[in-house]
Amino acid sequence: MTSRADVCVLACAEAFRGDGEILAAGIGGAVTVLAARLARLTFEPGLLTHDGVCLLTGDVPALGRPPEVVEGWLPFRDHLWLVLNGRRHVMLGASQIDRHGNTNISCVGDWARPKAQLLGVRGAPGNTRCDPTSYWIPRHTPRVFVPRVDMVSGIGTDRGAYDLRRVVTNLAVLDFATPDGSMRLASVHPGVSVADVVAATGFELTVPAEVPVTREPTAAELDILDRLDPGRAREREVPA
Amino acid sequence: MNVPRTKVMTAEQVAAGLESGMTVGIGGWGSRRKPMALVAAVLRSPVRDLTVVSYGGPDVGMLCAAGKVRRVVAPFVTLDSIPLEPHFRRARQAGEIEFTEYDEGMFMFGLLAAAHRLPFLPTRAGLGSDVLRVNPELRTVRSPYGDGEELVAVPALAMDVALVHLNRADPRGNAQYLGPDPYFDDLYAKAAARCYVSCERLVDTADLLKEGPAQSLLISRSMVTGVVEAPGGAGFTACEPDYGRDEERQRRYVETGRDDEQG
Numbered sequence: 001m002t003s004r005a006d007v008c009v010l011a012c013a014e015a016f017r018g019d020g021e022i023l024a025a026g027i028g029g030a031v032t033v034l035a036a037r038l039a040r041l042t043f044e045p046g047l048l049t050h051d052g053v054c055l056l057t058g059d060v061p062a063l064g065r066p067p068e069v070v071e072g073w074l075p076f077r078d079h080l081w082l083v084l085n086g087r088r089h090v091m092l093g094a095s096q097i098d099r100h101g102n103t104n105i106s107c108v109g110d111w112a113r114p115k116a117q118l119l120g121v122r123g124a125p126g127n128t129r130c131d132p133t134s135y136w137i138p139r140h141t142p143r144v145f146v147p148r149v150d151m152v153s154g155i156g157t158d159r160g161a162y163d164l165r166r167v168v169t170n171l172a173v174l175d176f177a178t179p180d181g182s183m184r185l186a187s188v189h190p191g192v193s194v195a196d197v198v199a200a201t202g203f204e205l206t207v208p209a210e211v212p213v214t215r216e217p218t219a220a221e222l223d224i225l226d227r228l229d230p231g232r233a234r235e236r237e238v239p240a
Numbered sequence: 241m242n243v244p245r246t247k248v249m250t251a252e253q254v255a256a257g258l259e260s261g262m263t264v265g266i267g268g269w270g271s272r273r274k275p276m277a278l279v280a281a282v283l284r285s286p287v288r289d290l291t292v293v294s295y296g297g298p299d300v301g302m303l304c305a306a307g308k309v310r311r312v313v314a315p316f317v318t319l320d321s322i323p324l325e326p327h328f329r330r331a332r333q334a335g336e337i338e339f340t341e342y343d344e345g346m347f348m349f350g351l352l353a354a355a356h357r358l359p360f361l362p363t364r365a366g367l368g369s370d371v372l373r374v375n376p377e378l379r380t381v382r383s384p385y386g387d388g389e390e391l392v393a394v395p396a397l398a399m400d401v402a403l404v405h406l407n408r409a410d411p412r413g414n415a416q417y418l419g420p421d422p423y424f425d426d427l428y429a430k431a432a433a434r435c436y437v438s439c440e441r442l443v444d445t446a447d448l449l450k451e452g453p454a455q456s457l458l459i460s461r462s463m464v465t466g467v468v469e470a471p472g473g474a475g476f477t478a479c480e481p482d483y484g485r486d487e488e489r490q491r492r493y494v495e496t497g498r499d500d501e502q503g
Contacts, residue, residue, distance in 0.1 A: 028323075054421045075421040076269055080345045084364065106341065107332070111374045117332035119323060120296075120316035125343040126365030152370040159368035 002216050004170065005031070005234040006225060007189050008136075010217045011168045013039040015134040016089055021046040023056075023074075023088040030063055030233035032091040032136045034225065041224050050074055063229050083123060086162070089132040092124060096149040097135065099182045099203045100156035101164045103128075104149035111151050124154035132163040138237050140169035142202035157181030170238050172197045173214055178206050187214040246411040249466045251281035254436045257466075258282060258401060261310075263291040265397070265432055267404030267425035268477065271297040271320040271485055273417075275405035275438050276475025278468065279303065282403075293397050295347065295424065297477060298493060301327035304337055311338040313397065315347045319490060326494050340375055342366070342394075350397035351424055354431035362391035402432035405474050406458065407482055408451060409439035413464025416448055416456050419480035429463040438468040440482045 012035030016024045024039060024047045026032030033052065037060045040047040050056050051067055054076070058069030074082070082088045094103035095118055105124055109115030127133055133154065137144055155161045157176050166186065167174040173186045184206040185197055194211050217225065225234075255278070258264065264282075268274040279299045282290075289310040294300050296317030303309045305327040317328040331337045342350065345365040353361040362381055372378050372392070381393045404425040407418040415437045417425070429435040437459060443450075448457060473479075476489035 125369035155368040
């Protein structure tokens with residue numbers, strides 16, 4: 001049976017469609033890493049994937065397993081080079097995101113004296129300025145989808161983002177295909193209504209007259225996903 | 241000038257060479273290959289008001305918890321397997337420290353600039369983001385070539401002292417990493433006026449190539465002021481292949497702010 005998590009992984013994998021021979025970099029957690037590997041094993045075989053540390057894998061191992069074949073070395077310094085070079089599509093997380101795709105992972109509240117210090121901007125400014133970028137947000141709520149982020153870490157379409165592709169959440173797929181580059185509802189996941197998504201979004205979303213339902217994985221895609229994630233770590237990341 | 245045949249010293253002697261108000265760079269990345277034995281010696285010393293330059297992990301958290309820090313210069317502070325560093329968070333939320341926040345790639349360019357004795361290096365990373373808002377001292381430059389592109393001028397991250405931990409070193413300071421990632425430890429060594437290396441094991445120069453190829457000799461003795469033999473000296477952070485991260489000790493650290501095995 002297809003779960004919500006399966007749909008989310010596939011929707012994230014679809015973000016890498018057409019990317020060719022570049023690094024598909026899923027950051028953190030199970031869903032984005034599985035998405036890159038699923039895309040490589042199905043419709044986008046040229047993709048490069050990594051082991052989460054510093055190896056480019058020649059094979060496509062299951063989650064948490066080391067590769068049996070290594071095809072390259074990507075220590076942090078080369079990762080930072082790759083960011084500037086642009087041959088990388090990264091799927092980031094965000095604690096806050098606004099309607100133009102500006103995101104915050106640095107701190108909540110006033111930067112000078114934050115209510116909650118988070119990670120720091122990490123690589124988000126460079127990633128979004130130099131690379132194709134998508135987001136995976138496992139909890140679509142008005143606390144995350146805010147009118148204004150407290151600290152712009154990743155830059156949005158109104159601040160010179162290089163190429164913001166899509167935002168995948170536990171409820172829907174969103175993109176920026178509007179005249180002013182603001183967020184648009186691209187599809188709702190099976191069992192989710194447009195009203196659910198609108199209610200969970202803290203700013204005005206562009207909603208087309210016809211909103212398609214997010215594609216469900218095929219039987220072959222589900223088989224690959226089960227092989228990549230036999231422990232179903234993806235289910236723990238996506239609230240039902 | 242005569243060059244000493246050995247630069248071997250203790251962690252206490254390294255800490256004794258530091259002064260309050262210095263800028264100290266710390267190698268490694270997040271909770272990986274941090275020079276925790278050297279950091280512990282700094283914690284036991286009287287120095288304070290440090291500016292700490294780091295791809296931050298528990299090194300930053302511990303120094304903040306102990307009140308040693310005036311300013312943190314970093315793109316993040318994390319324990320990797322535990323995303324948020326609790327002691328850095330507390331210090332930030334209490335307004336106890338100043339913070340200079342960089343993008344990861346900007347930060348590398350700051351290290352590269354200092355290592356090359358350049359005043360700055362240009363990059364696109366940071367443009368459009370609030371990094372430029374929260375650090376109003378950052379300047380932009382315009383390319384002098386036909387493109388005329390505006391870029392961020394990342395200032396050199398020059399340091400008084402750098403502290404790094406590697407797998408092997410010889411008594412003169414040639415230092416070797418045997419794990420999969422050099423991180424930026426060679427840049428810290430080149431960017432600082434003085435660099436102190438701690439190592440898992442001191443070996444004779446003639447034995448350096450027994451465990452790794454010439455490419456694993458990351459830091460030359462010409463960049464090194466002192467060498468400390470400190471088995472387990474990365475504390476609970478990872479020091480592959482000698483050991484991985486000690487997740488249990490890291491969890492205890494999160495609870496207490498101290499690593500009791502380092503005192």
